[in-house]
Amino acid sequence: MSPGDFCKISKALADPQRRELLEKIARGGEMSCGALVGCCPVSQATVSHHLKELVNAGLVEPRKDGQFRYYNFVPSRIAAYTEELARRLRVPDPVLGPPLGPPVADPVPT
Amino acid sequence: MSPGDFCKISKALADPQRRELLEKIARGGEMSCGALVGCCPVSQATVSHHLKELVNAGLVEPRKDGQFRYYNFVPSRIAAYTEELARRLRVPDPVLGPPLGPPVADPVPT
DNA sequence: TCGACATATAGATAAGCATCGATACTACGG
DNA sequence: CCGTAGTATCGATGCTTATCTATATGTCGA
Numbered sequence: 001m002s003p004g005d006f007c008k009i010s011k012a013l014a015d016p017q018r019r020e021l022l023e024k025i026a027r028g029g030e031m032s033c034g035a036l037v038g039c040c041p042v043s044q045a046t047v048s049h050h051l052k053e054l055v056n057a058g059l060v061e062p063r064k065d066g067q068f069r070y071y072n073f074v075p076s077r078i079a080a081y082t083e084e085l086a087r088r089l090r091v092p093d094p095v096l097g098p099p100l101g102p103p104v105a106d107p108v109p110t
Numbered sequence: 111m112s113p114g115d116f117c118k119i120s121k122a123l124a125d126p127q128r129r130e131l132l133e134k135i136a137r138g139g140e141m142s143c144g145a146l147v148g149c150c151p152v153s154q155a156t157v158s159h160h161l162k163e164l165v166n167a168g169l170v171e172p173r174k175d176g177q178f179r180y181y182n183f184v185p186s187r188i189a190a191y192t193e194e195l196a197r198r199l200r201v202p203d204p205v206l207g208p209p210l211g212p213p214v215a216d217p218v219p220t
Numbered sequence: 221t222c223g224a225c226a227t228a229t230a231g232a233t234a235a236g237c238a239t240c241g242a243t244a245c246t247a248c249g250g
Numbered sequence: 251c252c253g254t255a256g257t258a259t260c261g262a263t264g265c266t267t268a269t270c271t272a273t274a275t276g277t278c279g280a
Contacts, residue, residue: 003126010124013195015268016117026199033227046269048228067226067277078199082192085123089136089188125238143257156239158258177247177256 001084005058009081012057017042018050025060026073033069111194115168119191122167127152128160135170136183143179 013019021040025031033051037044051071054060059078060071123129131150135141143161147154161181164170169188170181 007124007126007129010120010129011267014117014120014124016113017268019117019120019198023198034225042268043270044227045229045271049268052228069227073199075199078195082195085188085192088129088133089183089185121237127238144255152238153240154257155241155259159238162258179257 001080006081006084006088008057009059009077012053012059015050017046018053021047021050022054022059022073025054025071026075030063030070030072032071111190116191116194116198118167119169119187122163122169125160127156128163131157131160132164132169132183135164135181136185140173140180140182142181 012022017040021036024036024039033044033048036051037047040047051060051062054071055062057077059074061074063070063072122132127150131146134146134149143154143158146161147157150157161170161172164181165172167187169184171184173180173182
């Protein structure tokens, strides 16, 4: 997982409203934009924007069906995120067990 | 772990420069502000600011020693973060194994 | 084809934040 | 007591972003 992807996911999780949308999708199975708008205190445009960010972070995937667009949670993406986190911080990873490959080194990001 | 704490940690991890600082501390053991400035492309003021955010997120802890201030990584905080993530998204948690307690439900955040 | 509905996009606004230079604070050494 | 060094804070600046309203795009039913 690239540093850019890691950053996108962290950012996606960092907004409370967006995180709640993700949780709803993860817990309730695939949901349409409208269904999410129905149980959120923000406008349809904002929900659509957050969904776009979640797709961009790879955390959900859209499935088109007629006029609707259903969004599905991608659990493997979260797994990859936590694994990357464990690797970067040298914390024994829960899934992969003992320390992994070589130290991670980014090119200086600015 | 409160939604606020979760949000703080996500935000702390979302900035590449700050994440690199955290990685350096996690991998290299406790480090002073000056040592970090020495290997980062940002100013001392910015490093100090990032360290403050990391402390605020509970990811590092300061230890004062004379004119220096050493920062230590707090691995348990990352563990709590990934566990909370798994719980909220109903992903089988790597550490705790099978699904946990009752569904998480925040008060609507706005 | 036309109207109604679902979703996305455009444009604007306000808040947040990463960054900097300058400066204040604190501790050490002489 | 004074200068130096490490660190934190202040104030400013430019960029990002969460949100809104309004509008465009796309799809279905009649």
